[in-house]
Amino acid sequence: MTYKIVWSDQMLEKIFNLVPTGMSWDDIADVVGVSRHAVSDKAAEFSELLAKRAKAKNSEIQVQHRPAEPLPPGHPITWGLITAGTSLEGAAYSGLRWTWGTLTENTIVRGG
Secondary structure (H helix, E strand, O other): OOOOOOOOHHHHHHHHHHHHHOOOHHHHHHHHOOOHHHHHHHHHHHHHHHHHHHHHHHHHHHHHHOOOOOOOOOOHHHHHHHHOOOOOOOOEOOOOOEEOOEEOOOOOEOOO
């Protein structure tokens, strides 16, 4: 006859902490109070879960460290964010030329 084990947090914590110590499945099962097979199955679930978490964490780290290519000046995304809600909203960017801190040519063109 088979029965379903209701795993308590304490049981899971014991398994999680005892598996890395190198104890045998039989010894861990005696401590937890379930069969050796149940302990080894639960430990396998833990290892799968930990492997998935580690893989997800590594992929997140790789994405975070991958440098993004900068957008060129006046790119519609950045220019739109900069000018949104201002009098320049909808104006096309065609480049500004500054000489010694003054604007030498008016290159902002209002959208039609």
